[in-house]
Amino acid sequence: MLKQANINRIVLAIVLTVSSLIIGMLGFTGIENFNLVDAFYMTVTTVSTVGYGEVHPLSTAGRIFVSFYILYNLVVVAYLVSVLSSFIFDGELRKLFNMFRTDQEIKHFSGHVIVCGFGRNGRRAYQELRANGARVVAVEMDQELMKSFAEGRDDEDYEGTDLAGEKIFAVFGDATSDRVLMQAGVQRASALITALPKDADNVFVALSARALNPHLKIIARASYKTSESKLLSAGANSVVMPDEIGGSHMAKLVVRPEVIRFLDLISGLSADKLRLEELAFAQMRHDFHGQSIRDLDIRSRTGATIIGLRQQEGALLVSPPADYVPKAGDVLLVLGSEAQIESFEVKYRQL
Incomplete structure (x- = not known):
C-alpha cells in the first residue's frame, strides 16, 4: 500500500507536468497562432520562469492566458519539487527500489509459507518457520512494524538469535486483497498462516486464498469459538485460538504440571527444549x-x-x-x- 502510494505520487507529478506542457502549447497555438516550435519554446520558458523574451508580442488575451498559466505552474512546480525532494533526500526512491527488488525475488519463490499479520502470533509463527529453514513471505500493512522487527527492536525473543538482522521478504498491503495475496505468491505457496487481529479479516483471507490456490494449506487464528466453523467453511485446514489455548495451558499447569512442562520442552518454550x-x-x-x-x-x-x-x-x-x-x-x-x-x-x- 505504501509502495502504491509512492508510485501514485510520481505518476501524479508526471501527469501534472505533461498536462502543463500540453495546456501551454494549446494556449499559445490557439490564442497567438504560434507554430509548434515557437509554442513549445514559449511554454518551456514560461514554466521554467527563465524569461528569455517573447517570440512575438502577446495580445491582451495572450497576456491573460500567460498570467493564469504562470499561477497554475507555480502549484505544479511546487508539487513536483516536493515529490522529487522526498524521493531523493528522504530515501523514498531507495525504499521504492528495494520494494521492487523484493517483489521480483518473491516472484521466483515456490513452496514458501505466507504469514498474514505481524502481531505477536504472526511474529512467533515467522520465527518458528525460519528456525526450521522454511522460506517465508510476510504480509503486513505497517511498514514501521516490519522495520523494527527486522532490527530486533520490538521482540526480545528475536533479538540476539540467528535470525536477527536477516532480510525479511515482505509485501506491504491489506492481506484481504487478492492483489496483495497474489503479490506474495499465493498461487505458488505451500501454506498460509493468517493471524490478523479480526476474525472477519481472517475469514476473508482464508476464502480468498482458497480460491486462488485450492491446494494451499491454510492455518487461521481465531479469537472466538463461533468463528471456528466460519473459518473452516471458508477454506481453512486448521483453526488456532491462542486465548483458549493459553487459558487451558494455565489450568493444566495446576492439575498436571509435569505434563505441561514436558510439552513446553517440545514446543520450545523451555530453555532445555x-x-x-x-x-x-x-x-x-x-x-x-x-x-x-x-x-x-x-x-x-x-x-x-x-x-x-x-x-x-x-x-x-x-x-x-x-x-x-x-x-x-x-x-x-x-x-x-x-x-x-x-x-x-x-x-x-x-x-
Missing part, C-alpha cells in the same frame, strides 16, 4: 527400507525416540510396535534433543 521431528518414508535412506522399527534401532544409534507413526491411511500409532515395518506413505514422529535429532537426520534422512 526438545525437538519433535518427522521423517516421511520417502525421505528415509533406501538401505533402511523394509526394516522394522526394532531393526532401525534409532534410539541406541542416535538417542532419539520414535513416539508415534502416522500411517498412510491416516491412523496415528502411538509408540508403534517394534515389529512394525514402515511402508510408503508412513511418517515417523521422532523426539529428542537438538543433538540427537541432528544425529538422527544424518544417519537416517536421505541426502
Whole structure:
C-alpha cells in the first residue's frame, strides 16, 4: 500500500507536468497562432520562469492566458519539487527500489509459507518457520512494524538469535486483497498462516486464498469459538485460538504440571527444549527400507525416540510396535534433543 502510494505520487507529478506542457502549447497555438516550435519554446520558458523574451508580442488575451498559466505552474512546480525532494533526500526512491527488488525475488519463490499479520502470533509463527529453514513471505500493512522487527527492536525473543538482522521478504498491503495475496505468491505457496487481529479479516483471507490456490494449506487464528466453523467453511485446514489455548495451558499447569512442562520442552518454550521431528518414508535412506522399527534401532544409534507413526491411511500409532515395518506413505514422529535429532537426520534422512 505504501509502495502504491509512492508510485501514485510520481505518476501524479508526471501527469501534472505533461498536462502543463500540453495546456501551454494549446494556449499559445490557439490564442497567438504560434507554430509548434515557437509554442513549445514559449511554454518551456514560461514554466521554467527563465524569461528569455517573447517570440512575438502577446495580445491582451495572450497576456491573460500567460498570467493564469504562470499561477497554475507555480502549484505544479511546487508539487513536483516536493515529490522529487522526498524521493531523493528522504530515501523514498531507495525504499521504492528495494520494494521492487523484493517483489521480483518473491516472484521466483515456490513452496514458501505466507504469514498474514505481524502481531505477536504472526511474529512467533515467522520465527518458528525460519528456525526450521522454511522460506517465508510476510504480509503486513505497517511498514514501521516490519522495520523494527527486522532490527530486533520490538521482540526480545528475536533479538540476539540467528535470525536477527536477516532480510525479511515482505509485501506491504491489506492481506484481504487478492492483489496483495497474489503479490506474495499465493498461487505458488505451500501454506498460509493468517493471524490478523479480526476474525472477519481472517475469514476473508482464508476464502480468498482458497480460491486462488485450492491446494494451499491454510492455518487461521481465531479469537472466538463461533468463528471456528466460519473459518473452516471458508477454506481453512486448521483453526488456532491462542486465548483458549493459553487459558487451558494455565489450568493444566495446576492439575498436571509435569505434563505441561514436558510439552513446553517440545514446543520450545523451555530453555532445555526438545525437538519433535518427522521423517516421511520417502525421505528415509533406501538401505533402511523394509526394516522394522526394532531393526532401525534409532534410539541406541542416535538417542532419539520414535513416539508415534502416522500411517498412510491416516491412523496415528502411538509408540508403534517394534515389529512394525514402515511402508510408503508412513511418517515417523521422532523426539529428542537438538543433538540427537541432528544425529538422527544424518544417519537416517536421505541426502
